[in-house]
Amino acid sequence: MSRKKTPKSKGGSEPATSTLPAAAAATNGPRLAHPRTVRPGPEAPPNGPPQSIRPSLGSTGDFYDVAFKVMLVGDSGVGKTCLLVRFKDGAFLAGTFISTVGIDFRNKVLDVDGMKVKLQIWDTAGQERFRSVTHAYYRDAHALLLLYDITNKDSFDNIQVSGLGGGMNQDCLNGIRSPSPVT
């Protein structure tokens, strides 16, 4: 599904992002252009074990040894997109909150002990109306990052109720694969 962002008013408090198990600290900085609109396509890893070949990532000419699919999950406004942009580009999306529509992903290749690790990080829409769409992408994920806003207790409770405990359900959890060792 394509992803667009639509302006959305924020309400009173500014969220601060946290994740389970970890969060990247966000800092103020210039606002980048919004992540490109993409469709799940050829770059999306197929079902099955992490890729261990060295395909090109495209115009960047980067290569990788293993690839993992990571999902960012959480209520609307907890900072999923900001976390992703911060991690990928090193900048913080300050200013108007533009809610994600559908789903998007970005790739980042890290050097881990001399190995090129490609993370394909999926940014899901937090709004309830997109839940059925975004849940379909959990199935072949290697990791989920569960995000909540530390100033909004509901966003934490919703992870427990409609996330892991309820809406995401055991089917989704069963579908999450364990990373295979790199050969």
Ligand SMILES: Nc1nc2c(ncn2[C@@H]2O[C@H](COP(=O)(O)OP(=O)(O)OP(=O)(O)O)[C@@H](O)[C@H]2O)c(=O)[nH]1
């Ligand atoms: N104070 C503070 N504000 C943040 C932080 N992270 C994100 N925000 C703000 O929170 C708002 C929402 O951030 P997004 O990253 O778009 O939220 P999202 O979880 O992707 O929301 P959806 O796309 O609707 O699912 C934006 O206005 C950000 O500037 C943070 O760590 N601290």
